[in-house]
Amino acid sequence: MTNTQVTLVQIDNYGPWTTTPRPRRETDLQTLQSRLYADLSQFVGVRDGYVFFTRFDNMVAVTNGLTRADHERIQETIRNRYPVTVSLSAATAASPADALVEATELLQDAGSAQDGDRTEILRGEFLSPGRQRPDDVQIAHFDVVDATGTYTDELDAFATFRRIEQGYAALMAHLHERHGGLAFFVGGDNVIAVCPTMAETDYAAVVSHVRDTTDIDLRVGVGRGRTASEAGMDAKQALETGRELDTRVECAFPAVGECATD
């Protein structure tokens, strides 16, 4: 059964900072945000975690394998290199959504996101690396079937963007409400979802739901592992297999169909 450690990353008092003493130049803010995200992505990535940019001032990370000390060092390196600081809170649950609910509550208990005195909070429990198991994290990597031929090369860029966003919105809502999974757009026509233990038939139902409600044809590869990186790389490989076989759902683990049984 999955046991996903989720970390909420929140830039401290960011909104007020962006307009003090007067609104800061938008392109500088965009650069700041995207580089901060890139740095977190590398830092967490070399420890086999994933970070999703989400709203940029609030990011969600899958951090199985990262200790409290790792989280402290994230705070240190941001403080040393950026004009802003970050608060972090972590929680672990079978359901990624539940873990994030708990992590969010821990941070909200420490004060408002726009409280100038609430900085560099670090809350939560961290999985002991020794207790990691090979099915702690389940990652589903979705993309749109022939997105380039169907959309990018055919529609105008904004229409394509809207179509992808519509499919993503339906997927995000369905996975969250029905399964407690957290889906994030990661660029192009790709969505990566951190899922609880789900069966292949569950994924098939998700793909059907999105096609029925938005007419977007998705494909998904699913992997699992001790860490987001392990699970995510297997998911990508499974997605490649799905492309080759022109199937809609491919699970990387044991045997197709068995994914529900663990």
Add this chain to the structure above:
Amino acid sequence: MTNTQVTLVQIDNYGPWTTTPRPRRETDLQTLQSRLYADLSQFVGVRDGYVFFTRFDNMVAVTNGLTRADHERIQETIRNRYPVTVSLSAATAASPADALVEATELLQDAGSAQDGDRTEILRGEFLSPGRQRPDDVQIAHFDVVDATGTYTDELDAFATFRRIEQGYAALMAHLHERHGGLAFFVGGDNVIAVCPTMAETDYAAVVSHVRDTTDIDLRVGVGRGRTASEAGMDAKQALETGRELDTRVECAFPAVGECATD
């Protein structure tokens, strides 16, 4: 009347590159994409343009003030520092949506986004800097009224994210279909829209529409200028005014209410 120069930025053959010879590590791709965007944001930003990350492999920029030579240098600096190259196409129209349609077509005419031989295309016409006028660009900067108190500090992080996305989706669709405006989420609870000439009452109707359909309460500041930066900074200032006065729509130009007359 607005006369917006829009540039479509497309990473050449990016999808295949990300999986060749096998899927590349996701955190590296995320880092690559967000840094490429950050660099473009700075490059275009110092020339007073805006870039929106959109799908990351396809980005949309407002480039009034940037010449063909500037676009060539973007291609050069990316080629010199990244493992990928970019194609660019630009078009200008009173309607930002029309400009992007034209820019997209120019690029599609040059070949598929996944054609390995179609690299570093540069197409389109560029506004002469001497012909820029003070109302060429109209920018509307939206945010959610008391997003922190209503959502960030109250709901869990994913629920907040979904609420913001819902508001954004409604706004994006309405502005695009009704007005030919292009709206982009830029982080936090902020959306920046590149608009055609629109009246204050139009913006009030947009805000009402989003509230009626999604229950998200938006505020907007509107500015205009020769460039995205000029218009955008005025829009931010207007948004600050709206916060102080607790109004929903503030226009930075001439006198409030006159914005419809140009």
Add this chain to the structure above:
Amino acid sequence: MTNTQVTLVQIDNYGPWTTTPRPRRETDLQTLQSRLYADLSQFVGVRDGYVFFTRFDNMVAVTNGLTRADHERIQETIRNRYPVTVSLSAATAASPADALVEATELLQDAGSAQDGDRTEILRGEFLSPGRQRPDDVQIAHFDVVDATGTYTDELDAFATFRRIEQGYAALMAHLHERHGGLAFFVGGDNVIAVCPTMAETDYAAVVSHVRDTTDIDLRVGVGRGRTASEAGMDAKQALETGRELDTRVECAFPAVGECATD
């Protein structure tokens, strides 16, 4: 005759910051410094200037073509994205060394580099873009003849590094004392010097001096232009010519040999 605008970039109160409240992690400082330099290099570079990392907390830039407003924007973008701020002072002279002396004095007059209250100073005069001339900047690009075959592939990496440094030190001293030129190591076996008007025979003498005193065999290409970028690109092309013809000094301008007459 050259008329070089030199800008001194100084991180404000940097030393104390690096040890407050306790010494900051070295790898974070290295990352901060090198990224700050990279950003300045891009910012100044897209305006056709050059920045040299020098001591990293004090950097020297050739900024012909950059106005006071450009310098203000450098300060703004650093403030918006880094935990430190920068002071800038600029001066122009026929001799790059004289210009830097004057720029340094302007900044020293404003207070100590470690005065916590002396932040974001901007001093000096800026060349009017309209008055730029095609021989304002003279750049000499040096490298070591067959550095790879002679050193990199033969000696151990530190011995090679020391040899290159020795050649560079002799070159730097000679150019500075004899001509008022400013030479900077830029990586590999490359040194770029900002020079006053100098004749081809002067460069030949420099190359001889370095060979006689350190046994390092240098080659140099020289260019001139309105900006560092123009002059520097011509210098690189001239250096390529020198490699092809196996000569030691190549001037890009009018005719070889005439460089002394202007």
Add this chain to the structure above:
Amino acid sequence: MTNTQVTLVQIDNYGPWTTTPRPRRETDLQTLQSRLYADLSQFVGVRDGYVFFTRFDNMVAVTNGLTRADHERIQETIRNRYPVTVSLSAATAASPADALVEATELLQDAGSAQDGDRTEILRGEFLSPGRQRPDDVQIAHFDVVDATGTYTDELDAFATFRRIEQGYAALMAHLHERHGGLAFFVGGDNVIAVCPTMAETDYAAVVSHVRDTTDIDLRVGVGRGRTASEAGMDAKQALETGRELDTRVECAFPAVGECATD
């Protein structure tokens, strides 16, 4: 006794790449190099190693604690995000200089630095993390006594730079020839040296030598640890102690004076 694992990082075939098909814009190269260094510094730094920029195309790292798999991942992440690749070779010895000699030979045996077919070499042996000991790495952190008051605030910026460089050159030569230590300028007035086991009296002699030959007054803090980060942070703390006590040499370990006995 020290047991320092040194890694040589070499950009593959970099010289030819910088001029193919024609010389690339210098500011792009500077940006590429310094960002590549910054990324390596972070990557190695979060594993408690140090990287020195050295010549940028050839960098030297202290990598105690980094495994072969870590080195492979460095190559992967560079390949995924840069237009260049890197070769790595590692060796371990009591003398850092000996380790680098061996690492260099391993790489030279694989082919020339400018051989287009010699890419992503990975050679050498890596210390088992289980066998790390608390005195494997000895780091000496030097700075110039009152550099700001004596130089930065008094001389012009280039004269200061030259003075710092002269002190550094003398220090580098002495440490290398006499002790087999590797000293690197790291910005400002700071030099970090990776040393073999050396006594406090050895450091005092180094400081005297530099003062006698160049009139530069150095201070040094010395630390040791399992990793560069441990040793280096202790060295920085010792340097702070030296500043407070106005001494010239401070060792962080056991008792001052005992550093020679291990």
